[in-house]
Amino acid sequence: MKPRKRAAINSSATHVFEVLRTVADDTEPAGVSEISRRLGLTGSSVFRALTTLEATGYVSRYRNMPQFELGMMPYLLNRALLNRFELNAAARPFLREMVDETGETVSLSVRLGWYSLRVSGIFGSRDIYHRDRLGELAPLHESLAGRAILAFLPDGAVAQLWRFVENPAPPGDDLAAAMAAAREAKFLTEALPMSPGFAAIAMPVRDGEGAAIAAMTINGPVYPSEKIPALLAIRDRLESLIRAAPKRFVSPFAHIPADQIKLRIDKQTLAI
Amino acid sequence: MLIRMASHRPSTRSGGVDSMKAALESREQNKATARILTVLSSFASSIGEFGISELSQHLGMTKNMVFRAIKTLVEQDYIVRDPSGQRYQLGFRVLELQNMFSPEPTFRTLCAPYIEQIFELTGETVSLMVQAMDFCVFIDGIETRKPGVWRLPIGALRTLHTVASGHLILSSLADAAIDAYIARHVGESTDGAPPLDADALWADIRLIRQRGYATMLRHSALPMLSAAFPIWDAENHLHGVMSVGGPNERFAPVFAASLPRLIAIVESLSQRTRLYSANAPGAELTL
Numbered sequence: 001m002k003p004r005k006r007a008a009i010n011s012s013a014t015h016v017f018e019v020l021r022t023v024a025d026d027t028e029p030a031g032v033s034e035i036s037r038r039l040g041l042t043g044s045s046v047f048r049a050l051t052t053l054e055a056t057g058y059v060s061r062y063r064n065m066p067q068f069e070l071g072m073m074p075y076l077l078n079r080a081l082l083n084r085f086e087l088n089a090a091a092r093p094f095l096r097e098m099v100d101e102t103g104e105t106v107s108l109s110v111r112l113g114w115y116s117l118r119v120s121g122i123f124g125s126r127d128i129y130h131r132d133r134l135g136e137l138a139p140l141h142e143s144l145a146g147r148a149i150l151a152f153l154p155d156g157a158v159a160q161l162w163r164f165v166e167n168p169a170p171p172g173d174d175l176a177a178a179m180a181a182a183r184e185a186k187f188l189t190e191a192l193p194m195s196p197g198f199a200a201i202a203m204p205v206r207d208g209e210g211a212a213i214a215a216m217t218i219n220g221p222v223y224p225s226e227k228i229p230a231l232l233a234i235r236d237r238l239e240s241l242i243r244a245a246p247k248r249f250v251s252p253f254a255h256i257p258a259d260q261i262k263l264r265i266d267k268q269t270l271a272i
Numbered sequence: 273m274l275i276r277m278a279s280h281r282p283s284t285r286s287g288g289v290d291s292m293k294a295a296l297e298s299r300e301q302n303k304a305t306a307r308i309l310t311v312l313s314s315f316a317s318s319i320g321e322f323g324i325s326e327l328s329q330h331l332g333m334t335k336n337m338v339f340r341a342i343k344t345l346v347e348q349d350y351i352v353r354d355p356s357g358q359r360y361q362l363g364f365r366v367l368e369l370q371n372m373f374s375p376e377p378t379f380r381t382l383c384a385p386y387i388e389q390i391f392e393l394t395g396e397t398v399s400l401m402v403q404a405m406d407f408c409v410f411i412d413g414i415e416t417r418k419p420g421v422w423r424l425p426i427g428a429l430r431t432l433h434t435v436a437s438g439h440l441i442l443s444s445l446a447d448a449a450i451d452a453y454i455a456r457h458v459g460e461s462t463d464g465a466p467p468l469d470a471d472a473l474w475a476d477i478r479l480i481r482q483r484g485y486a487t488m489l490r491h492s493a494l495p496m497l498s499a500a501f502p503i504w505d506a507e508n509h510l511h512g513v514m515s516v517g518g519p520n521e522r523f524a525p526v527f528a529a530s531l532p533r534l535i536a537i538v539e540s541l542s543q544r545t546r547l548y549s550a551n552a553p554g555a556e557l558t559l
Contacts, residue, residue: 013344016305024369052302056309058369072377073309074369076316079547081362083506084320092549112364135370252320253364255355261364 012049015041019049020058020074021264029062029069078135082119084252085110087205087214087242094238095122095216101230104220107132108205109145111213112253113261114164116146124220132219137265139165141175144190145215148202151182152212164259186232195221201228203235208243213251304340307333311341312350318506318546321359379511379545380412383503386514386541387414393533394526396518397421401437401500404429406453408437408513420494420519433457433473434465436488436500437513442473443480444502444510450477464492485535487527495520499527501538505550514538 022035030038036046050068053059057073082088091108098106099122107121118136140146140161150157158171158179182188182204189199198221204212216235222228242249253261314327324342328335342360345351349365383400390398391414399413407429415421432438432453442450454470461467480486486500498517505511516534517523527534 012302013305013308014348016309017348017350021368024371026371027373048302049305052306052309056306056313058309070369070371070374072381073313073316074366075376076544076547077312077362077366078370080316080318080320081364081366083318083547084362089506117367133372135367136372137367252354252361253352256352256364263364264368 015039015045016049016052019046020053023053023059023068024070024074026069029065029067031067035068082117082134085119086248088119090241090249091120091205091214091216091238092122094234095120097234098216098218098231099124101227101234102218102220102222104218104222105132107134107145107217107219109136109143109149109215109217110251111140111149112137112251113256113258113263114140114161115261115263115265116140116143116149116215118145137263139265141165141171144188144200144202145217147175147178148182148188148204148215148217149212151179151188152204152206152210154211160258187228189223192221199223201231203232205235205242206239207249208246213242213249307337308341308344311338312345315351315360315362316547317543321354321361323359379548382544382548383412383512383514383541386537387412389537390514390516390534391416393530393537394516394518394523396516396523396526397424399424399437399515399517400512401441401515402512403432403441403510406432406456408432408435408441411512416518418518418522420496420522431457431460431462433460433468434462435515436486436498436517437515439473439476439488440480440486440500440502440513441510443477443486450474465490489520497523497527499531499534501534502542503538503545504542505548506546507549509550511545511548511550514541 018039018041019035022038023030032043032046032050035041035050036043039046050059054061054068054071057071059068060071061067062069087108087110095106095108102124104124105121106124107118109116109118111117115137116139118132118134121132121134136143138146140150141158150161158175162171178188187201187203189201191199200217200219200221201223202215202217205214205216207213216238218231222231310331311327311333314322314330322330324335324338327333327342328338331338333341342351345363346353346360349363351360352363353359354361379402380400387398387400395416395418397413397416400411401408402411403409410424410426410428410430412426413424415423430438432442442453445453450473454468454473457468458470459467476486484502488498488500490496490498496517497520498515500513500515503511503514516527518526
């Protein structure tokens, strides 16, 4: 293929993915003119991109109007990606045990580079529950699960993370204190404004070398309570499973240096 | 005037050729982009990694086309090389393609296009059923426009031993659970079906387990034939059942001719539903 033609196709593909990401980021379905204004592309380029995306199931028309929302395909791709983490399926019985123990929604987040990624979860049995979305992504220091992972990474991880997020200020004492407290308590807590005096907890899930590869989060008022030792015991059994077959639970992205995994996180995708 | 026309015409012709050329190039680019998206879509399955040859065979594209699409996807991190460097897997950038405000697909929305495909193929009534204790519940479908129709309102319940979908659900259960079901319903006759005959039910379950789908001929005033196909989840549990049926005289020849295609359609649906765990009390966050 001629280089010029190849470049045109690459540029066309780039536009298509830009349009797709714009549709994905929008809180409301958007039309051609809105998308072209935001991306600085011509209306016809955006229209062509949307036509191709619609034909392949990546976007769909919102209620037959000339506005677009994500189609089914991106959701399927995301689900397939989450399933690539062996820990997702293996942790499910343990998550279920924690739900039985507490009645609260329990989820599993894995480490992906310098991010935490929620890959699995089970709803609690209460009428009101926290509807955690799978696929939620946050830099490690910005979510409870992420901080539980960060506290159990080798020394120097916080400094590396800080360089990665290009944060000019050094990590604050609060983060260092939280990390130290977590290592001491073996889990992290986060106050719940809706349940004064109680906190949600996140427990690291470590590999054979003691480095966290994931975290189990119970997003309800479980701390303080006498249930904590039982919950830690369930987590310990999952860790035994990992130590027995370490290769099986290696992240599918472990071969990519953490600094090369860069994701654009819109505020809507930040873990709460 | 003539001069103007003369000067005008060649430029129009030249503009026409240019715009035709541009349109052709644009169409070619759209086709190439569609191929890139189609290649990426192949990774939306429970199969984690692919090689170029596998994708080329699976998609009916030349290896060169697949290679070029993969190259573009790798450049943008939507696809990454696996640890061996020989095969390709989904890339982390796919995570940017989600919207936390939109509902995820449900079992019904996942099945809807496949219900339509089966209806278009057979022209007969298509039903989507799920299990609820000793019953199957009708949750979606398309009713045929031809005469002789099973009318099932959304939420209709049928005891498992009375319909093909129910036999299929029973066949997916553990033997002890089937025996327990039979003990609860033996001799029972509901929905105009003959009483439950344990030996006949077991014989049908063995046949279903062997061939992977269920059929049932109901000897009513208008003999009706139905066929039911399993839809699987991530843990190899039955998500639900897709069934299609109509008057035996009309549907039997259609069914015989379209069986391989029906199996392929439902298997293609299961490729998607296998990404999810079946909906059950206390089950996963979505679906």
